[in-house]
Amino acid sequence: MILEKGGKIMIIRSKRIYTDNGLVDGYLVVEDGKIKDIVDNTTTLTADIDVSDDMIIPGIFDTHNHGTMGYSLVGKNEGVDDEIKGYLKGLASQGVTNILPTASTEILKNVAEVAKEENDGATIVGIHSEGPYLNRVGEKGIHTGYPDVDMEFVKKMVSDSDGLLKLVALAPEIPGIDEAIKYFTEHGARVSYAHSDCNYAEALESFKKGITVSTHTSNVMSGIHHRNMGGLGACLLDEDLWCEVICDGLHVAPEMLELMFKVKPYDKWMMISDNVPIAGAPVGRYDLKGWLEVTVDDQGFCLTDTGRLFGSTKPVLYGMSVLHNKLGIPMETIVKMASLNPSIVYGFDKEKGSITVGKDADFVVISDDYKALYTYCNGRKVYDYQIDTDVFNPNFIKQAKLD
Numbered sequence: 001m002i003l004e005k006g007g008k009i010m011i012i013r014s015k016r017i018y019t020d021n022g023l024v025d026g027y028l029v030v031e032d033g034k035i036k037d038i039v040d041n042t043t044t045l046t047a048d049i050d051v052s053d054d055m056i057i058p059g060i061f062d063t064h065n066h067g068t069m070g071y072s073l074v075g076k077n078e079g080v081d082d083e084i085k086g087y088l089k090g091l092a093s094q095g096v097t098n099i100l101p102t103a104s105t106e107i108l109k110n111v112a113e114v115a116k117e118e119n120d121g122a123t124i125v126g127i128h129s130e131g132p133y134l135n136r137v138g139e140k141g142i143h144t145g146y147p148d149v150d151m152e153f154v155k156k157m158v159s160d161s162d163g164l165l166k167l168v169a170l171a172p173e174i175p176g177i178d179e180a181i182k183y184f185t186e187h188g189a190r191v192s193y194a195h196s197d198c199n200y201a202e203a204l205e206s207f208k209k210g211i212t213v214s215t216h217t218s219n220v221m222s223g224i225h226h227r228n229m230g231g232l233g234a235c236l237l238d239e240d241l242w243c244e245v246i247c248d249g250l251h252v253a254p255e256m257l258e259l260m261f262k263v264k265p266y267d268k269w270m271m272i273s274d275n276v277p278i279a280g281a282p283v284g285r286y287d288l289k290g291w292l293e294v295t296v297d298d299q300g301f302c303l304t305d306t307g308r309l310f311g312s313t314k315p316v317l318y319g320m321s322v323l324h325n326k327l328g329i330p331m332e333t334i335v336k337m338a339s340l341n342p343s344i345v346y347g348f349d350k351e352k353g354s355i356t357v358g359k360d361a362d363f364v365v366i367s368d369d370y371k372a373l374y375t376y377c378n379g380r381k382v383y384d385y386q387i388d389t390d391v392f393n394p395n396f397i398k399q400a401k402l403d
Helices: 080-092 105-115 151-160 177-186 200-207 230-237 254-263 316-325 331-345 394-400
Strands: 009-019 022-031 034-040 055-058 060-065 096-101 127-130 165-170 190-193 211-214 242-246 269-272 284-288 292-296 363-366 372-377 380-384
Touching (some): 009 331, 060 331, 165 177, 190 200, 254 316, 269 316, 269 331, 316 331
Parallel strands (some): 211 242
Antiparallel strands (some): 372 380
16 A cells, blocks of 8 residues: 655545456545555555445546537537536536547537636547538438538648547548548547448448447447348447447347347447437426427436437436446446546546556546446546536526426
8 A cells, every 4th residue: 555645645435446456345545636546445544535335436438428417519609618618517427537529510629728728527538520421311211411521621620629639420431531531540530430321341341441430339320131231230240440339228229239249349349428418407398499399208318209319318327327237237347338448449548447556536436326426537526416416507498498
């Protein structure tokens, strides 16, 4: 155990600390924003904080999130910087310590500027742009078209992101996209297979051009048929491709999740939320201006009048509960998919992604019902459920809630 005098030391007691070496009943020692030591219960320390009845897990790294708690990353409105800061606080309330904000291209500069500040919430470690080069095909096979590739716009995306662009999601079948893929990858961004109508062979061929990630695997891609494995089949069978996945149990059925995890090993999966601004909204009916009226049910899902999902509203923590309680996946495996795997993919695993001596003190205290109680970024508490009792954007409620 190392407890020299010097920097400020914080000791937290828990019977369930999910470390990179397994579950520990003991103490987490933090000093100057780093994990100083992990001590088991054979040694008794005086704890500053005792959360023995709750779990300590690595801080969640959500690489795909468009908004939450009434805060949006879509479009450039007045007060956009404050909107981003509110969003970061909302993320912290959901156990997210590191984030690739999935922002619309209009606000890439704003996100890059806010990232330079010390914010009271999750840490921006990069930027994700889902689009604009997507080929969304509806469930009934209706093509909605796609924009022409504009290399000047591509260059502006990279420039506006000020070195933070880590992921760009696109459809590889769009004419002229190969030049964009080359430019993005040469400038430090990964490229993801997204919103595509490619068949199996076309998808596999596209991976050879620099695509290394699959966006919300299963969703908005051609599915598996016994005579054509589709884009999904290609994503599952390509051994090198990293796969995002929404684990709320509705975007992908639990049985399908189980099948996908049997085909591709856990260490190639990254749990994501793909949340939209209405995530975390109170039960009720809302008018999403320019879209339609929706209802948030008592489970927190956002539904249209037909009962269809409208956007992703459950945080990664909820997905963790689905994987553990419905599929029986060990928490030691789940936390790697939520924290370590994305850290490896985007180059942060030396500092982040697991509770390991020497790494940044990014961790979350969660209850048995998978609610964040306390969230720490670099050893600094950025969310406390007893103090931060109202993190939902009040302006969203005023503008959108109907009843």
